[in-house]
Amino acid sequence: MRLPVMPPVAPMLSKSVPEIPPGASYEPKWDGFRTICFRDGDEVEFGSRKERPMTRYFPELVAAALAELPSRCVVDGEIVIATDDGLDFEALQLRLHPAASRVRMLAEQTPAAFIAFDLLALGDDDYMPRPFAQRRAALVDALTHCGPSIHVTPATTDPALAQRWFSEFEGAGLDGIIAKPLDGPYLPDKRVMFKIKHARTADCVVAGYRLHKSSDEAIGSLLLGLYDDVGALASVGVIGAFPMATRRQLFAELQPLVTTFDTHPWNWGVPAGGSRWNAGKDLSFVPLRPERVVEVRYDHMEGARFRHTAQFNRWRPDRDPRSCTYAQLDQPVTFRLRDIVPGLG
Known part of the structure; x- marks a missing residue:
C-alpha cells in the first residue's frame, strides 16, 4: 500500500x-x-x-x-x-x-x-x-x-x-x-471538533456493587436498577467515577444493605463465561437490598439499558425505590434511518 x-x-x-x-x-x-x-x-x-x-x-x-x-x-x-x-x-x-x-x-x-x-x-x-x-x-x-x-x-x-x-x-x-x-x-x-449530546437524569435503585480493583474495602462501581411494567427490577447500568475516599466511604455505608442472591432479584452473581466482550472479566457483584436511590446523568438508552456508563448526580433519600421506574425516562420520537441517509436501514 x-x-x-x-x-x-x-x-x-x-x-x-x-x-x-x-x-x-x-x-x-x-x-x-x-x-x-x-x-x-x-x-x-x-x-x-x-x-x-x-x-x-x-x-x-x-x-x-x-x-x-x-x-x-x-x-x-x-x-x-x-x-x-x-x-x-x-x-x-x-x-x-x-x-x-x-x-x-x-x-x-x-x-x-x-x-x-x-x-x-x-x-x-x-x-x-x-x-x-x-x-x-x-x-x-x-x-x-x-x-x-x-x-x-x-x-x-x-x-x-x-x-x-x-x-x-x-x-x-x-x-x-x-x-x-x-x-x-x-x-x-x-x-478540535465539538460534540453535543443529550443530557438527562434518572432516579435509579442501587442494587449491588463491585469491589475496586485495588482494595477489598472500596467500591469499584454501583449497579443500577429500574422497575419495569410488571414490577420486576431490571439491570440498567452502572456508575463508578468516584474519588478513592468516597469509594471507601460508600463501602462502609452499604454494608448494612448486603444481602444474599436467594433474596435478590438478580441471580447472575457469577455468570458462566464472564463478560461477553471480555472472557477474563469477573462480573460477580455483591447484592444489596434495593433500598437506596441515586440520581444519575445519562445520554440515551440502548434497549432497556443506559448506552454509556451513567454519572453520579446526587443521592435521593426522599424517593421511594419502587417509584424508580422506566416511566420516568424520555422516549425519543421514532425516526427512520433511511430518512437520514437514503438506502440505510
Missing part, C-alpha cells in the same frame, strides 16, 4: 460542549465504530480509533470499499449496523469475534455499513492540511456514486437545522451532533 496518508492514523477527536456552536459544519453523531478506511487499488484496510486493524471483522465492507470507493483514497467514518429500528450497537459489538467462521456468518446475517464524513487523501493528494470545507466538498464529489454499503453523512451549516436533527435523529439511534470548524485542517488525535 502506497498512499499520501499511510496507516495507522489516529482519528481527529471531539470535545463535549453544552450547546450547538455557531459558524460550523454540523453532522449527526453516529453511534458505531470510528474507523479510517485506506484503499490503494486492491488493498483495503480499516483502522480503529486506537489505530488497530478492524479489517478482518468486516469482510463485507472490504468488498464494498473495492466496489464503491475511489481506487486510491483515505476516508474517515463510522462503521454501523442499521436495522428497521435504528442503529444496533450490540450487534456491532458481536462482530469483534476471534473465529473467522462466525465473522463470515454475522457479515451475512447483520451486514455493516460505512458512514463517511471526512476525506484525508485522494489519489496522490494529501487532504489533511486543507480546511474542512474543502475536504467535505471533495468527499461529496468523490463518493457521489457510492452505495449501497458506503454512504456520505448529511451535513449542514444551518444551526437551526442542526438543532432539529439533534431533537429528531435520536429516535433512529444517533446520539447527538458533531460540529466541525469550516476552516480547520485534519489534526489526528486532537480534540
Whole structure:
C-alpha cells in the first residue's frame, strides 16, 4: 500500500460542549465504530480509533470499499449496523469475534455499513492540511456514486437545522451532533471538533456493587436498577467515577444493605463465561437490598439499558425505590434511518 496518508492514523477527536456552536459544519453523531478506511487499488484496510486493524471483522465492507470507493483514497467514518429500528450497537459489538467462521456468518446475517464524513487523501493528494470545507466538498464529489454499503453523512451549516436533527435523529439511534470548524485542517488525535449530546437524569435503585480493583474495602462501581411494567427490577447500568475516599466511604455505608442472591432479584452473581466482550472479566457483584436511590446523568438508552456508563448526580433519600421506574425516562420520537441517509436501514 502506497498512499499520501499511510496507516495507522489516529482519528481527529471531539470535545463535549453544552450547546450547538455557531459558524460550523454540523453532522449527526453516529453511534458505531470510528474507523479510517485506506484503499490503494486492491488493498483495503480499516483502522480503529486506537489505530488497530478492524479489517478482518468486516469482510463485507472490504468488498464494498473495492466496489464503491475511489481506487486510491483515505476516508474517515463510522462503521454501523442499521436495522428497521435504528442503529444496533450490540450487534456491532458481536462482530469483534476471534473465529473467522462466525465473522463470515454475522457479515451475512447483520451486514455493516460505512458512514463517511471526512476525506484525508485522494489519489496522490494529501487532504489533511486543507480546511474542512474543502475536504467535505471533495468527499461529496468523490463518493457521489457510492452505495449501497458506503454512504456520505448529511451535513449542514444551518444551526437551526442542526438543532432539529439533534431533537429528531435520536429516535433512529444517533446520539447527538458533531460540529466541525469550516476552516480547520485534519489534526489526528486532537480534540478540535465539538460534540453535543443529550443530557438527562434518572432516579435509579442501587442494587449491588463491585469491589475496586485495588482494595477489598472500596467500591469499584454501583449497579443500577429500574422497575419495569410488571414490577420486576431490571439491570440498567452502572456508575463508578468516584474519588478513592468516597469509594471507601460508600463501602462502609452499604454494608448494612448486603444481602444474599436467594433474596435478590438478580441471580447472575457469577455468570458462566464472564463478560461477553471480555472472557477474563469477573462480573460477580455483591447484592444489596434495593433500598437506596441515586440520581444519575445519562445520554440515551440502548434497549432497556443506559448506552454509556451513567454519572453520579446526587443521592435521593426522599424517593421511594419502587417509584424508580422506566416511566420516568424520555422516549425519543421514532425516526427512520433511511430518512437520514437514503438506502440505510
